[in-house]
Amino acid sequence: MTSRPLSILDVRSAGPAGRALCVEETAVFQHPLLEDPPASAASAEDRRRYAILQRRAEQTCLACPLLAGCLYDAVVRHDVAGYVGGTTARERARIRTLLGITVEPENLDTLAGVIGGNRPVDHDEVVRLRAAHPDESLERLAHRLGCSLSTVKRHLRRDRNGGRTREQEPRSRPSVRAVLATARTVLDPARGSRRAA
Template sequence: MSTMDDRSKNATGCVRNAALFQDRLMEEPPTSSAPAALRHRYANLTDRAAEICAGCPFQQTCLYDAVVQHDVAGYVAGTTQRQRTQIRRRLGITVEPEDFDTFAGATARNRPVDHEEVVRLRRANPDETLDSIAQRLGCSLSTVKRHLRRERAAQEGPTRLTAIDRAKPTLTQVLAAAAEIAGPVRRQLRRAA
């Protein structure tokens, strides 16, 4: 017999239905060439998730955060990751994905990669491949590229507006864009299934 404490009673629908929201299909939707049964299952999952999100008192806040603040994967606040990308495009904003490697500061050898060391090695060895620099530092090629992009961006200065520099859209603007994008797509999903 399971018991519920106050925290589980007050949990949001996505927490209470974690298996639904964390289903592999919700993270990686099927392509149009996928079998009809898989597309139908995806449509059913998103319909159920949409119903749960629609009844959530935090849906609007959740949607705003998922569109404006964080690049979130999966199904959130009644929208897919693709829909949130379209909403951002319509609003003219970009949200950089979180750089968890930097937060963790870990490499394959469980030590942080020094940004200055990456830049120093590249300047000292301009003809060396980035892969060999990554091997020398004991990190991934993408880590080296990320540090070099960050250095290049710092040298160029602010040349374009980012989501931080630009005035963030209002909740009303996000909701209007979401209604324009998510509404027609939901109908298409049902027809495709």
């Protein structure tokens, strides 16, 4: 695991109010490759494109005055996909594990009324379609089902967890300081262990 630049690890507070810089980089932050990182078996070209996108997203996050608040929300309040708050989904999951919290992914389809009158997508249908089309992108599966990408990801996560659902909200939320300290440990394990010693 490579260490991140120390500037992302040294965020102290939410900083001054301002506009999130990712708004200006939607082509990067909403790119399908950044939303759904390539597997280790992916082509070298996909892995290279992903690395370029991730570096651009990281640079944008580093310059953003809202980084600390964004990271906190992405770890504690909302289980979102893609690169958010200077972290990948995998890194945020690791931060949550270390903090001992769980966050249920939001059902954006229900909130947006996307699926005709709040008709839920059948969990078994999502799992069946994924098994039937393992090489198909999750975005294409979402299109087949007539739902959002986040809904497909939520159902597949639930399937990986053995069908268990997690709590909607953590019992007690960690402080911003605790989230930032844990992020420091995850993003730069060598530096985090030196501080703990």
